[in-house]
Amino acid sequence: MKPIIDSHAHIDFPVFDDDRAALFENMHAVGIDKVLIPGVCPLQWQKQIAVARQYNCLYSLGIHPWYCETATVKNIEDLRDLLIRYKDDSQLVAVGECGLDKLHKSNFITQMNLFRVQVSLAKEFDLPLIIHVVKAHEEILKCLKSEKPSRKGVIHGFYGGPQLALQYVNLGYKLGIGGLLLNDNAPKLQQTVAELPVDSFVLETDSPAMAPKNGQNSYNTPLLLPDILNKMAHLQKKSSVLISEQMFSNVTQLFDL
Template structure:
């Protein structure tokens, strides 16, 4: 595949254990396809040190935080641990966001525990002047309400967005980028396609959200560059723009989102 675009995968879980055997190959393949770097989202304190080590070894970026699915029974202690590791890495230019955090009505984690973790992470994002990487499932009204109440100093990104234009516009009005992933390539994703059609290109960043290595599929199925190229080509067709123009806008949006130099 020709590296015709220069792009960033804004959300990919290459620190997960599933990728241990093929991580080096995937980073090499990614860069050969024009993907300059990737952002490794934080999901649990268990993963943080591994994220930092991989970001150092492979010269990529990372976020620190905890995902609603992985919350423990000790939110206060976990927030203290997050505060300590953020303080330790506050001058590490590979740390670009706080998250992924947010609210999820489909997971088993009690709602009050999710809210406590979410509020605490918004506060830490403010303290360290980091954008928020948000995971939102069936709870857009509650997340928007919290964002309007807390008014975070930095906005961030709504990762893996799948909703209607009205929701995306509400986040965009608060300064958030909309994370667009492989769902856009699904012919049945009509709401998301309408969103991408109706919002300006500077509202979006692109992501693969890869989180596991398919054990019975060739590595080509996890070709990060190929997936991102397909998303760009789809967006270009929808906006009647060239793929090169869209790729340049996605790169500029990612640089703006994560304050990259």
């Protein structure tokens, strides 16, 4: 089987500080080769880069919509400066995690403005986007259609049905599929994974968040990836080896690895 890449895991978060090295050893033992660490806020960027350096991870830089109201003009300038500084760094592969979240209390217009800025940065630096979207698919789709970023990206933590999924796939975006797929009460997502072409997806965990409901641990880790891959293989009625090869191809093409 091809190595497995977790395309979205916050492995830099403090919950992993005490056992990060052991976790990476366990990941490598089960064939998980790399992790992409997404950006969430300016205070975390330097730690992200340090963890990526130490453990040979990929990373992206961005401001999550949950942090939009504390983001300043200087933060946006700093983000652009970091993208300039690391533009030749092969480990920097995307802009994000950015997007829109209507379930969060932060001002939606502020979220929208910050998302548009980051779409512009992705275009300027020719990088794909990692997009967080909750209850705001209409606005995200409208923005992506009008801005037309050339490198596309991934819709992180996708949980919708086939009709919505195809709107993103037809624009050239991949769908990030994580632990929600393992939940019994996720029929729409399971239908999406069963019906759409397998080149529509990338694997992710969103660790330490988004643990499946039947999970053993209090928080999620990339070690969940083989279970997600096997569930995807079952829904697609294909072998785990074939799904593994396609997921590796999808993520390496998307992030130009």
